[in-house]
Amino acid sequence: MDKEMTLDEGLRLDEEENNSGNFSDLEPVVWLNDDDTEVNMFFHRVDSDQIIYQTKKKKCKMIGKYVMGDLLGEGSYGKVKEMLDSETLCRRAVKILKKRKLRRIPNGEQNVQREIQLLKILKHKNVIGLVDVLCNEEKQKMYMVLEYCVGGLQDMLESTPKKKFPLWQAHGYFCQLVDGLEYLHSKGIIHKDIKPGNLLLTLDGALKISDLGVAEALNMFAEDDTCYTGQGSPAFQPPEIANGHDKFSGFKVDIWSSGVTLYNITTGLYPFEGENVYKLFENIGRGEFSIPSEIENPLRALLEGMLQKEPEKRLSLPQIRQHPWFTRKPPRTLEYVPVPPLRGDEFHTMTVLPYLMEYHYGDDSATTENHTEYITEHEINEERRLQELEVHGQAVTGGSMSRRGGGSGTKRRWRRPISCISVKKFPSCKQS
């Protein structure tokens, strides 16, 4: 029997779906006689103050040796959450793939299989590392354990008013992108979806090319890098794909999209735009674009070289490496675009910690004082009404969260110190 209760529009309380939002820390109380097999087929009218919720505890969940943390992001394929390797204490990210969801995406399962196969052979400081793959047949879920990244270039761009980086910062990322791309190409792999959204950053500022879902590995005996399909993001596609050529040079596709990426992160604009994909492709197909006047020459020339309509004329990676803009670092200015905070936490603290705190100390506090709070549906409605009032009236600035809010980041205060060398047998965490 499912614990979830679908009430009304915004209040679907799925533990995984609800990591953001005001009532994410609420979970329905388990009804005492919930296991009745006799399901009442009729609707019952229930008074709103009789539906009771319990504040959700950060319940520790283990997948293999990994401890599950909070949501980091969501892609078309599923969620990405944080995890902690309980043996090495190394932070990880996990891509959770649901078979059910994958089937609905064209080539979904195939793309995932290919990505896993590719990532397994790849090892480079600028390509995301696949650490582990776990499967849960019963739940029809697959977990891709990856290196932990604090954020992506796209999120960083969006956090700035002009949606661009200072030149020195963009230069640093672009150099790493070229390093990673050179490695991929040396392994005969064409990424096909280079864009700021797929370029992630680790804690120490290393750029990682990620999402090889649509990447193509050239046949080992292939004579050249000819490709026949392209399925990357439209705005980053080269004219040969926009014009519908049936075969084209794969490496040059990545060069083009890296050029669009460089254009985007230095100007905050896109070289080609269009109201819809057709208009966009029409514009790309013509290959005419302009570069804002603030972009001065070595960079302007590089962008022009990378965004050549004819693939043969487009710069190659070695040529980019030799380019004056690449070889010379722009002067470092004070402005620096940091990784934007995650749910208000600018330092991106381990989100696994509250779960571990709950796991290791939670029982203590539950026995010493009754910590669990019960909230009725009526109260939620009341609170929501108040919040709406606040928003409309703008009477209160800040701190408009619920009165018992506190946020998920608050750590429980600890009372009894645990001796650092005590032996305490912990039951192994529940495997999911």
Next chain:
Amino acid sequence: MRNNLELLAAILGGEFFSVKTIVNCTTACDYGWGVYSKVCFSQDHTSWLPSGSVFGPGVRQQRPWKNYAAAYPAFTAAYVATVSTDMLMFEADAAHYRLCSVLGHCCENIATVHLARHLPSGTMVAVKKFNLEKSKQEASLIQAKCCFQHEIILTRQLQHPNILPYHAAFVSGPEVIVVAPLMAFGSCKDLLSSHFTDGLPEAAIAFILRDVLQGLDYIHRKGYIHRAIRASHILVSSCGQACLSGLRYACQIVEHGRWQCSVHSFPHSTARNLNWLSPEVLEQNLHGYNEKSDLYSIGMTACELANGVVPFADVPTTLMLTEKVRGSAPQLLDQSTLQPLYDEDGGQQPALHVHHADSGVGDSVASNMMHLKTLQQRRFSQPFHQFAELCLQRDPTLRPSASQLLAHSFFKQCRQRHGDVSPTVPQLLHPVMPICEPRIDSQDDLASILVAERLAELEFEPEEWDF
């Protein structure tokens, strides 16, 4: 390949290497070693080429390797190093070292440490062998290889009396061999497990930690963070001098020519060092950490040396993490710290369990009580308690630096001991004796080594000898 090497020798003019030594690097190349790294010392030992310099014309100048790598790819694959110390030449030739016995294993059993005699001079040395073919998984092999490579390069760049030097490092067949001076008392971990199960005497700890802090201060000034300070990485020589080793986990503070105010990388294959790592290293957030995290490890090591066992030894790693993050500081166990805990619990069985290696079922409680009693009777000096407390502060900015700590009153006892009455480290370590020269280097010994090596393959886990 050989031609290249001879050419190389010609270029070098035989000043640094003989042709014979260089031939060794064909094998080195075969095993993918030293693609870009080489540290070579001139014979007078005054100048050296930094890691990353690569063979090529004008090799005696210091040049960044990138230029060379691009210009002379054939020469980039060379890795040889010979160095003279104390008038002695330690050749990069396996035939010059006769192995006597196995001292231990390290690096997850990929490497073996042997006691060996340097035949030309007759001195005893420690020889560490990495067998690159032994490792089962390729991934772990690559990681281990990078680790050793990093360690060798870094060790050759650092020169300090309290950092374990390498006399020579070379490749012989499938093995990478590192020759280091013999540290006759072994590691502090050995001392703890062989005799001082309840901890070393405070005076010995003061001498050892002073040496370690001197080495650490030097490492920090050179722009590195050690990241693996622990008893097993502290080696004690026959005269009682302590040396720091285990540099394979170190990382650089300087990046792109800039001194970083914080570092964010999480050390690889660090699972065994976790208990010593500072909370800020473990937290892995955008605050990062700096060289002060090594001082937290010094505090942990101080507790380890004093208590006989590292704090959190028995605790699940995740609990260790939350404890450190919440700021719980381990303590030295003696009268002052144990008494209150014991009193509070009254008649209850004490929660303390000191001996993690203890596996006895029936007698464990009794033996615990015994341990507790002995721990409760001893008393560490107030400065020692303060020292540990200073190091183990949660806020890294509050921790003193290595050089500041060297002026701490805890080390007064080292300075006062100039008179003949006070004991030296070897005396303090009595009855543990330093490893002495074996009487005969006979064929029997060799046979026993072979047996020992075979035994080692059976995945026993002898005492850790991590240097």
